[in-house]
Amino acid sequence: MMRTHYCGSLNESLIDQTVTLCGWVHRRRDHGGVVFLDMRDRDGLVQVVVDPDTPDAFALADKARSEYVLKITGRVRQRYAGTENPNMPSGMIEVLGKEIEVLNTSETPPFPLNDEFANVGEEIRLKYRFLDMRRPEMLQRMRFRSQVTSKIRNYLDRHGFLDVETPVLTRATPEGARDYLVPSRTQQGSFFALPQSPQLFKQLLMVSGFDRYYQIAKCFRDEDLRADRQPEFTQIDIETSFMSDEDIMNIAEGMAVELFDELLGIKFDKFPRMTYAEAMRRFASDKPDLRVPLELVDVKDLMQDVEFKVFAGPAKDPKGRIAAIRVPQAAEKLTRSQIDDYTKFVGIYGAKGLAYIKVNDLSQGVAGLQSPIVKFIEPIVLELLKRVGAENGDIVFFGADKAKVVNDAMGALRVKIGHDLNMLTCEWAPLWVVDFPMFEEVGEGQWTSVHHPFTMPHGTVEDLKNNPAEATSVAYDMVLNGTEIGGGSLRIYNPDMQKAVFEALGIGEEEAQEKFSFLLDALKFGAPPHGGLAFGLDRLVMLMTGATSIRDVIAFPKTKTAECLMTQAPAPVEGKQLRELGIRLREKVGE
Missing domain, CATH: 3.30.1360.30 (GAD-like domain)
Known part of the structure; x- marks a missing residue:
């Protein structure tokens, strides 16, 4: 190993020990013939002092500039009284540099990565995202995100959930947003779709007897974007069998309580439950900010x-x-x-x-x-x-x-x-919003699903057929500070109820078979009562870190127009690739 310690891990317990660090020059200062280097790595910063007593090291430190990659060996020592920095974990000590090796030089970055960063626009940050993520603030957010996913996995593993991957290439399904389509080379004229969620597959896993499933899954939606939306996002996806809606909410709530307690030191009481009707009446929102x-x-x-x-x-x-x-x-x-x-x-x-x-x-x-x-x-x-x-x-x-x-x-x-x-x-106000409407009217006597067409309604098949306008679903959203961070429902596991919901949505038997035959077939073979939910990982981490956009908690996000400025995607492809796929592009209007 090239290093013995990370910069941010050094403290007073290591005084008089010799350490080797590898990292980037965050800031260089020259004070009276002594060079000070603030060295940075993923764990934080430490001050390195290099004096003329070590001429080779001093000469290299004198030439070092911001973002040079250095390997430094030196002795940890107490800072002189009055020079301590209580704002840094390593602020009580410094490293007296003895040996320096320049591992790589750096051009002047397009924007400063230190305290002068404040006025840098998002467009240039996203173009040079690999530099933007060197900033301590971004490093800390990504480290925090990793801690969140680690604790989620540990929690769900402890509660008997199995981590199962589901396909990324699947078929288009009506889930309320446009699908990203992937043309098939081997079946020309046909397309895969990238999943908006693993919904159908996780239900099939319940039919398969897996009982408790989870996945930290990539999902894709080709929709208009906002601060809390991305074309590709990450979902904490959960499905269970033989559990009531209350059981599922308790599992999810326990996970949220543990996350906030262990990572932020915030202790939540029992989350209040509020019906959709009450939330709309009192707060005019299905995700009310109870603060x-x-x-x-x-x-x-x-x-x-x-x-x-x-x-x-x-x-x-x-x-x-x-x-x-x-x-x-x-x-x-x-x-x-x-x-x-x-x-x-x-x-x-x-x-x-x-x-x-x-x-x-x-x-x-x-x-x-x-x-x-x-x-x-x-x-x-x-x-x-x-x-x-x-x-x-x-x-x-x-x-x-x-x-x-x-x-x-x-x-x-x-x-x-x-x-x-x-x-x-108060600072934090979580709650569950429950009993959502089954359907939303999109035209006279025409309905669309409020969640998705596999959501279990309250009541019987006859109740649904007789009065779809008043039908409510066994659905539940977890809301925090006015943001929906997760939601789910019990699922339909009875073919007759599923048929009734399709009829209410105007989906005929032929269309249902064409789009969902694999699910409908599965429901005939002993499907258990099941339900689940999904958390938006990006939104959750955004809230927990105090970021203002999910772009600040995603390593390589897209812009509001679904572009990656760093890789310049999406981009045209060569004609040969299009011909192999059987695709010919139409000229744009006006060309």
């Missing part, structure tokens, strides 16, 4: 006879919603310009405006209110304020529109105000 104490209150019934068209239309629309958010003591905290900014903010979600009432003095009745809408709802305004629990000094905001628009806009506004006014009541 924010604000809640929505429905006031649609009070607006039935109001002539003000902003409220009258949604009040009479069966698919409309009118909801209010009371923000305690916000009248003095929020300026008119801030309220205007919130109006623009809800516009992002399709809201046409943002009505509000400032409550100055309730003892004066209507005269104690300040708002352009009071005159339009004067007969009911005091009853409305009583319902939302308004007090002097409060501001009450209103959303009125189709339910989806109100939920999207007011749910986001609730969280934004909570953060803007520093209203968070």
Whole structure:
């Protein structure tokens, strides 16, 4: 081995010992004829001092520059009083360098990898990702990610789960996003699809009797990207047999509790359970951030006879919603310009405006209110304020529109105000959201799956057929601080129920056989009751490390346009390869 120790592992217990380090020059300083090198490797930094008493080593240290790769042998010693650095694990000691070997030189990096890094744009970071990942911050995140996956494997192994790999080349399945397609050379005109998840295969493993399966699996979705989305992402995939939904949630919850306790020192209590219906009613979100104490209150019934068209239309629309958010003591905290900014903010979600009432003095009745809408709802305004629990000094905001628009806009506004006014009541707020709708209407009498078409509904086959609009599923999402980090369900294991779900989705028998014959056949041969869930590893690590994007916790991520700037992928391929695949490209429109 070239080294005896990692830089970041040196401490006072090694004083007077001779060590050999290999790493990169993080920073070089020349102080009064003595050269100081901050040496860096994956474990951290250590200060190396080289003085003229060792002329060969000194000459090499004097020529060394940032990102040179050096091998240094020297003696560990206590730092002089007043020069200690309590911010570094090795900050109480330094290495007196005796021998230096330059293993490789380096050109000047395109951006600094030390404290001057702050203003470097993401595009150049991703182009030179191999350099970006040398930064201590990125090294630490990737090390943390490795610790997370290691603890997950250990936890699931202890609980009797088997790690089984499933295929990456499979067939296209309807899971809500576009598939990445891979043309077949041997079966020209046919395509593999990269898996959006191992869903069907893990269900087949349960039919095969594996009982408890897990996999840390790569998944692929060709969809529009955001800060927490990537075209390829990593899933902690779990499936079990002979377990209830409560059993599965307890297994998953135990894993999350152990992760946060052992890696962050954070102890969670029992996760609360909340139905989807309650989450939407109180927080206008199926992944509510419970750190924010604000809640929505429905006031649609009070607006039935109001002539003000902003409220009258949604009040009479069966698919409309009118909801209010009371923000305690916000009248003095929020300026008119801030309220205007919130109006623009809800516009992002399709809201046409943002009505509000400032409550100055309730003892004066209507005269104690300040708002352009009071005159339009004067007969009911005091009853409305009583319902939302308004007090002097409060501001009450209103959303009125189709339910989806109100939920999207007011749910986001609730969280934004909570953060803007520093209203968070705790640092971490986990919960389970359960009993999701089975279907979402995409047209008159047309439905799509909220999760996927293999999700078990509550009730009987007849219940599902008679009232698909009201059907709920045995599904559960784990939510943390307003982010869904995992979700799953019990699966359909009865062919009759699976057929009924396909019928509700408009999937005929012929189409079902064409797309899912292998699963449907498997259900006929003693399929056990089974269910599972999957965690988004990237999102989980993002939350645990405090990163703002999953790109900061993935070694080689793509951009928001699904490009790899480092390798310049995707890229054209030679005509010969296309001919072997039986593919001819059409000219782009306009060429």
